[in-house]
Amino acid sequence: MSRGLGWRVYTAAIRRKALRLAGRDADPYPARPPGTSLSPSSGLLAMTAARRLAFDPNDMESWQARARSALAEMLGYRHIGRAVPTIAVADCVADAADGETGLTRRTYYVRAREMCDVPVTLIQANTLSEPPPVFLFLAGSTSGAHIGWGTARLPIDHQRIAIGADFARQAARRGYLAVCIEQIGFGERQEKDLPRRTGGPNADPAAHALLLGRTLQGLKAMDVSAVIDWLCGPDSPHPIDKDRVFLFGHSLGGTTAQFAAALDTRIRGTLASGSVRRLQEVLSTRGAGNGELAIPGFLEAFEIEDVLALIAPRRFVGLSGHTDHIFPYEGVARAIEAATPGFAALDAADNIQAVAAPAGHRYYARESWEAWRSLIDPDCGEDPHAPW
Numbered sequence: 001m002s003r004g005l006g007w008r009v010y011t012a013a014i015r016r017k018a019l020r021l022a023g024r025d026a027d028p029y030p031a032r033p034p035g036t037s038l039s040p041s042s043g044l045l046a047m048t049a050a051r052r053l054a055f056d057p058n059d060m061e062s063w064q065a066r067a068r069s070a071l072a073e074m075l076g077y078r079h080i081g082r083a084v085p086t087i088a089v090a091d092c093v094a095d096a097a098d099g100e101t102g103l104t105r106r107t108y109y110v111r112a113r114e115m116c117d118v119p120v121t122l123i124q125a126n127t128l129s130e131p132p133p134v135f136l137f138l139a140g141s142t143s144g145a146h147i148g149w150g151t152a153r154l155p156i157d158h159q160r161i162a163i164g165a166d167f168a169r170q171a172a173r174r175g176y177l178a179v180c181i182e183q184i185g186f187g188e189r190q191e192k193d194l195p196r197r198t199g200g201p202n203a204d205p206a207a208h209a210l211l212l213g214r215t216l217q218g219l220k221a222m223d224v225s226a227v228i229d230w231l232c233g234p235d236s237p238h239p240i241d242k243d244r245v246f247l248f249g250h251s252l253g254g255t256t257a258q259f260a261a262a263l264d265t266r267i268r269g270t271l272a273s274g275s276v277r278r279l280q281e282v283l284s285t286r287g288a289g290n291g292e293l294a295i296p297g298f299l300e301a302f303e304i305e306d307v308l309a310l311i312a313p314r315r316f317v318g319l320s321g322h323t324d325h326i327f328p329y330e331g332v333a334r335a336i337e338a339a340t341p342g343f344a345a346l347d348a349a350d351n352i353q354a355v356a357a358p359a360g361h362r363y364y365a366r367e368s369w370e371a372w373r374s375l376i377d378p379d380c381g382e383d384p385h386a387p388w
Contacts, residue, residue: 041283053301055309057345067302068263068310074297075218076209077263079225080113083233087111102126103172105149108237112226119182119189120227122237123149123172133244133377134231135171135178136224136267138253140274140363141201141290144187145180153187164365167248175381176246177238181227183253184220206291215295217259224260228267244268246376250363251275251326255292262310269315269376273368274361276318276354277331278304278338286326304335308352309342317371319355319364329356351375 019026032038053070056063071077090107107121124132137148142156148168152158164170168178182189185201198204206216224247231240247270249257254275261270279299308316318332336354343352355371357364366388373380 047300051299051301051303051306053306054303055306055339055342057341060309060312060342060345064310064312067306070301071259071307071310072218072263074215074295074301075221075259075263076212076214077218077221079222079264080229082229083235084226084230085111086230086235087117103169106237108230110227110230110235112223118223118227119145119187120230121145121149121168121180121182123168123178123180124238125172125175128177128238129175131239131241132175132177133241133379134246135168135176136227136245136247137168137171137178137180138183138224138247138249138256139165139180139186140251140253141186142251144189145182146187148178148180160363163363165250165363167250167363167365167368170365170369170383170386171248173381173383173385177240179227179231181223183256184216184223200290202290202292206294210294210296216291217256217293217295220256221260221263224256224267225264228264242266244377244379246270248368248372249273249275251361252290252292258304258307258311261314261316262307265314267314270311271317271319271368271372271376273319273363274321274324274327276304276308276320276335277327278335281331281334282326303338305338305342308335308339311352312339312343313346313348313351315351315376317353317355317375319357319368319371321357321359321361321364323359324361326361329354332356 016026037043053067086108088109103123103125105121105123107119109117110120112118139145139147143154143160146153147157147160147165150161150166150169152161168180171178184205185191190201191197191204194204202216209216209219228245230236232242245266245268247257247261247267250273254272257270257272261267279293280303318336320327320329320332322329333354336352340349340352343349353371353375355367357367
């Protein structure tokens, strides 16, 4: 590039940045002609009026069988249904995040599928009953599974733990075998082998999965099912109460919790925090750069209320803050209201609930445990360390 041409490029870039900083229009393209619709997202969302596999309250059991199979195919979800082996075990250490005694944790690496090992960390009380109920924990996208047992490895972790994001540790105090599942793209499962990566932790695995006819949500739901297979198999370090396997997920983890519970009926109750809203509403307000919702054909066949209807008659709670900027409580309430007829058709209208929290997009320990005890697991124990 010649010196004169380089200077013109440089000054044009400075001028555009100055316009933006001044709050002025820096769009170099002409105004849209009246009556035109040029936004790609608007055109795509306009195609989602009909849902081929919307749930039918008059034929729920038959619909669930068809829809669960169709959703599994769409996601590329394959439940192998076999014993999952332990590949490696980390040394057992005391849960010393805050000097607390009485809890231990240990990390196992389980082979979910070929060349795919999932770090699974168990947190338990030293006096754990046998067989214990299970609390599966899926963290949000700001960190990794370690936040569940109260260890800070990233700067934002300190703030999350301070407001009660250490749900696995809280569950262990209440008598559960708490199981933290490291999700694709986060914590120990960050992409470290690609020489060059696209922005965002999951953009690359999502795109690669699509090339193989799979989806990120399908793979993540498969991980959850594989962990349950492992806990029920010969390599499990504990016998478990198979009738009390529960799932908690927040934000990105809450989205996976909904799909995993819809596909795996061994999950008896699910609380999805900061993650429930009709997908058409979500996509009309934000992009999808992380690839989490890249599910070909989903909105042509389903909406999120159909996914929730696949959970019926098992128990489900959707919880969000009133001012959550992604999943506001009003959106949760709409999705839950839309799914309730499906639960009612199976005499389980009381098994689905929307819960409001007072602020924005964050973990809510008090409200979550109140809802948990009220609906998900009334036999839940007490946490002697709870500040409420």
